[in-house]
Structures are given as C-alpha cells and as structure tokens.
Amino acid sequence: MHLRIPPISRCDSRGDFLITSIQKEDLLRALGNISKIIAENENYLTELDSAIGDGDHGVNLRRGFDSLNDKLPSFKDKEIHEILVEVGRSLLETVGGSVGVLYGSAIIEAGKAVGDKKEISLDDLVRMVDAAEGAIRSRGQVDVGEKTMLDTIHPFSVALREATEENLHFADTLDRGLEAAKKGLESTKQMVAKKGRAKYLGEKTLGHQDVGATSSYLMIESFVETIKEIDQNSS
Amino acid sequence: MKKLINDPLRVADEEVEGFVKAFPSYVKKLEDVRVVVRKNAPVQGKVGILVGGGSGHEPFWFGYTGEGMYDAVIVGEIFSSPTPDAAYKGTKAIDGGEGVLYLLGNYEGDKMNLGISKERAEAEGIPIEIVNVTDDVASAPPSQAQERRGIAGNLFVIKVAGAKAEQGGILEEVKNAALKANSNTRTMGVALSPCILPATGRPNFTISEDEMEIGMGIHGEPGIERTKVKSADEVAEILTMKVVNDLPFKGNDEVALLLNGLGSTPLQELFILFRKIEEILTSKKIDIHKALIGNYCTSIDMMGCSLSLMRLDDELKELFDAPADTPYFKM
Structure with a gap:
C-alpha cells in the first residue's frame, strides 16, 4: 500500500494562502507519491535500461521505493533531516x-544540508539540491554531459538557484526547475554514454534517453507536483 | 521463459538459502544480510578476504567460500552490486585483526558500494585494501588495462590471494599477490546466446540463431566482433590467440588454464574446444601446468565460454597449487 496523506490547508505568516516552505508532512507525502510513481514506471524504466544498459534499473528502484514506502509511516515523528538520512540509508x-x-548518498547529503530546520524554505531547498548534486558527482565520479542522472539534476539545481534570485513564488520556482530538468533529460538523447554499462556501447547510445536521468526526472516531477497540489489546496 | 523459480524478485535470496543449507560444514549466512562467510570466521591472525558482486554467475561468487580462497562473499541482486551495509557486516564478520582485502570485478557499482563499506570499516580501525580484477582483454585496449572488467580470471586472483592469506601473509603481501596474479592473467570470452533475466523474463540482448559475439562480457556487455557461428576449432583459435597476444604469453611460459562455460554450453563442447587450445599452446611451447574445465563463472543460462590463462612463476605456481577446500573449488 502506498502512503496517502490528505492535503492540509494552511496559509503563511503573511496570510497569503500560498506556501513559502515545505513542511515535514509535505515531504512525507512527496516521498509516498514518488514511491508510487516509481512503481508505476517500473516497466518503462526497464525498457529504457534494456536498450543500452542491463535492464535492472526499474526493478531495483521499485524494490527500494516499495521498501521505503513501507517505512514512511514510522518516520512521522522524526525531524526533516532525520527523515532524509533514513530515506537515503x-x-x-x-x-x-x-x-x-547515488540516490542514497544524494538524499543523505540533502538531509545534512537542511540541518535542524523544522521546515524547508526555498533557500534551504537550493542548498539541499546542491548538496545532492555534489554527492552524485563525487560518488559517481561523474560530470555533466556523460548521459547520467546528473544531466537532469544539474539543470534542476541551476534553475532553482536562478529562480530564487528572482524572488519568484515557491511554486513558480519549482516550475522553472522542472522545466530545466525536462530539457536536461531530453538532452541525454544527444549524448554518448560515458558511465555505467551503457558506456561500452559508445556511439550506439546516441538517440537513447538515459534511464538514470529519466528516473531522476520522474522523482523531481512527482515532488514538484505534490508541492504544487498542496499550494493549490492552501490558496 | 522456463525457469524453476518461485518469486523472480527473491531469486538471489532463495539461492543463497539453498546453498547455505547444502554446505553447513563449510559456510554460514549472516543474519539479515545476503552475506555468506566461511564456517570458522573470523580466523584470528589471518587477513580476511572478501569478494562481492551481483548474483547470476554461480558457482561464482559464493561457491568458493572457505579455506584457501575467501572468507566472505557479499551477494548482490542478479547482475547488480551488493549494498554497503551488507559489505560492512561481512567485513566485521571476517576481521581477524589483520585487515581485510576486497577483491572486486572492477564494476562501477561494486566499487561505489564496497567503497562506502571500506570507509566505515576504516573509521573503526579495520585496515582495508581493494584490488580490482581486470582480466577481460575484450573490454578495453592494453593502453587502458585499468578500465578492463573482471570476469572468469578472477578465480585465479582469488586462488592466489586466498593461499597467501592462508599462509599467514600480511595485508600488503596478500594485496601484492592478488595484484601480481591479476597482472599475469588474461581472459577472452565468446557468447552464442543471451541470458534470460528472472526479474524481467527477457533476454538481456538479442543475437541471431546463427551468430556469435566474440568478447562479450558476463552481463551481456558488447564484445569486439559479431560473426556467424564458427567451428569449435576456429573459436578455440580466436580465443587462444586473443589471450596469448595480449600479455603476451611466450614460448617456455608456464600457465594455469581455465576454460569456463557460461551456463548453457555443455562440458562436451568445452572438451572439444580444449582439444584445439592445447594443440595451439603446445605448438607455441606454452606449458599448461594445470587446466580447469567447467562452469566456474557463468552468466545465468548464457551459451558460450571463456578462456583464461595465468602466467606462472615460482611464487604464483606455489600459491596456485596450495591447498583449498570450498564447496565448489578444491585443490
């Protein structure tokens, strides 16, 4: 069973009825929704991975997120950073x-970046995504343009930071990030794989969308949609 | 697909359960993690040897757990690296106070997961060294030998390092023995069919009925050439020459030989191949010290085989010949 926490209505301190931060409950709901999206897309991910990889991306992620989903209810009394570290582990x-x-380390580092905050502001989110990106770069010894999950996550990170500097509303900032992530995902079709088992196929990987970039996009999209849904329900 | 399994997602769990039940005098399983260790682990005063990788290569990896080989095997999902926590628990379970050597197949996932385990173990004062086996000559040119994948030749590296550890070598000596075995070992494979992954029920690549692929990796990584299926003698010649020319092996060299089946090629065909391989090596005055022929490192139900040679000097020969007693490898 996938966790479904009902949307909560709330307004911010200025009474704008628009969210300015992500609460613990929102985070748990987003994680539940991401688990569901991964399960729904298992076969799609398997297909993408079978084309140029070893075909186990969908199965492995699903096993991990199903297991995570079972644990989510036990996280409700934990702090945000504790939740993220538990999720990563x-x-x-x-x-x-x-x-x-890669995903585990990324989320653990995001948890460390948020520290003991009780809610996640846009600035916090930017730091968290930046920390997650750093973890993927160092663990995976990977750079942008190598046809990996980084090609989705890096543009997401950059767009979030830029949108924050423009003082856009939370939901609009996330939209900017999602748009950049989508472009990043699509750009992997024009890349030659340099990492993972796909790298052995070299030029033959051209035209194929990277499966890691795809699962990253699915997670980001689900996260953004969850937060926007909360935002709409609160206004 | 036809497979004698129960739940495709529990294949790795259930095969390990069965293996441990079959060989209680050799091995035990750690609780909660898919880790098999030798029965008397930890052996005090001995360097521990830990191997790890995805399942699907039976009897690799777990079949060689025991005296003269390795102390722990961390079993991943099919063709997928094991997890850091399992590797860390395996490390703790075999630490006899002299440190632990990780012997890996040079795959990114294994290096990342076992790398985290190494960090955790070292933080607790357990010295860890890692040797990545790189015997597959098809996977990268000689100029990028450190990029090569580890395949069946891993058995030689394990055998040599395991013997060194059993004889009381310290961590650095065991590591150096492993490095020496690795630098003298070369493997070349050929695949005639894909394998069927239990979780997806599908072949991991496609190849025509009348084709074979030279140099394919043990997870279906592409090789160097796809051709019409050739005769056993022709295949024997291709494999032997690719291996011999890479090191290169020369006249008066003495070698250990492993002719390995990938799962669905019968021993019958391996012997036909060996007949020719022996003839070629003899004509080159390369002396086969010992030949191992059989399914040592498979790719589930792939059809095909690989040939590995390890060049022996006195030290490697002595370590290769040293006693070993494990469920699927005895010397």
Missing part, C-alpha cells in the same frame, strides 16, 4: 547497484 541498502549508492 534505506535506498542505499535496498536498491543495490550504482543507482542505490
């Missing part, structure tokens, strides 16, 4: 392969 231990390490 859970993925590290249940996904396996490179993917488990």
